[in-house]
Amino acid sequence: MSGPDGRAQYVAIITDGNGRWAQSRDLPVAEGHKAGADVVKARLRDAVELGVKELTVYSFSTENWSRSAEEVTALMRMFSERIIGETPELKAEGVRMRFIGRRDRVAGALLEQMDWAEAETAQNDTITLFIAFNYGGRAEILDAAARFDGEGGEEAFRKLLYAPEMHDPDLVIRTSGEQRTSNFLLWQAAYSEWVFRDELWPDFSREAFEASLNEYQERTRRFGGR
Template sequence: MPASEPPAGCGPVDYGVPHVAIIMDGNGRWAKNRGWPRLVGHRRGAERVKEIVRACPDLGVRWLTVYAFSTENWKRSTEEVLGLMGIFARYIEKEADGLSAEGVRMRFIGARERLDPKLQALMAGIEARTAPNTRLNLTVAINYGGRDELRRAAVRLAEDAAAGRIAPDAIDEAAFAARLDTAGIPDPDLVIRTSGETRTSNFLPWQAAYSEYEFTPTLWPDFGPAELEKVLAVFSTRERRFGGAKA
């Protein structure tokens, strides 16, 4: 059963999780369980994003990265893909004013070239409009695949080396990370996957190398701020050693 919403009047609390990444899974199943079309679940999922975005600052989260559409999702039906793209466009148009007013900076990662030019323009516009904001950094992965991102970063690095902009012996982890889509964004402390699946699905393989993971059976449209807070509270009890020995 999904967690109930937090009671009104609860004050801010910091669980020590500055960056949360979420694989938002289960929209289709949520709708199917109710006898509704899959796109109804995706629309409800978009509403959940808005609720989670608003809850994050009061929970100490300063960076939120969400997996909206993978490079593999093109395999879905044309109807579903077009519907999803429409939902993305409407979300950006509808939420632009609210995100800006609430101090949210919005960015996108992934290969944009395959996306509709109008959607690309909307993405670039909201990125520019919200760039000065610092209360919450929201990163949305659209047409994103971790292996594809690594490939593209390797191409950039090879081009820079061939052009003499970087010496081969100067290539280190920092040089490679600077050519990823997430350059300038800290690695996630916690990755959450909803819907009961326990795979990472090609999401942030480089960045999440030392992240903690939490897999919840809750379908994304049912994953509210109260459940996010419970997950953060569990995370705060974990000891992260990054390869070091336990003290």
């Protein structure tokens, strides 16, 4: 649901383009992911100032395991370092952290760090940062369907998703000029508005974020009605 001024309160982002950003600068792909992680933190802080209550970022998909072992290893190392290093400051800023996705294939030590970060920030309510990690929309629906007994309709089914408390995003943003959903929040984004931006994710500035929110505000959502 939009805020009283028509602003998006629940925003999700497909943070696409880290690898291309690095390659265009003759840098290792890992440097692109580091730059992208810095932008996630910066835009999270902007989101608080812009009235966003939930921000969901697509950090690692179930399909990303097909990338080179070197890139996956570097990504996992970076996730671990970021969780350990940044959770205390995010906690101090009132950010609640939630990781959504499958837990298989993720190293036990990293899973413990994710659980620790969630527990450390569980009482915060300034903004919730949902991190879609080892996440796939089809996987989420399949996992919920496996536990669904057919009773209670959509609301009962929703309670079986990875984060039942997550609101459906008002707005989904995708960077890097690509225009596809990439298996992201297939259930939750059924009626979301989409904005596609040309910037590669590390170049996604506050101004680009505000422009996306303003574009959303100019639209009329009908949810199938007139």
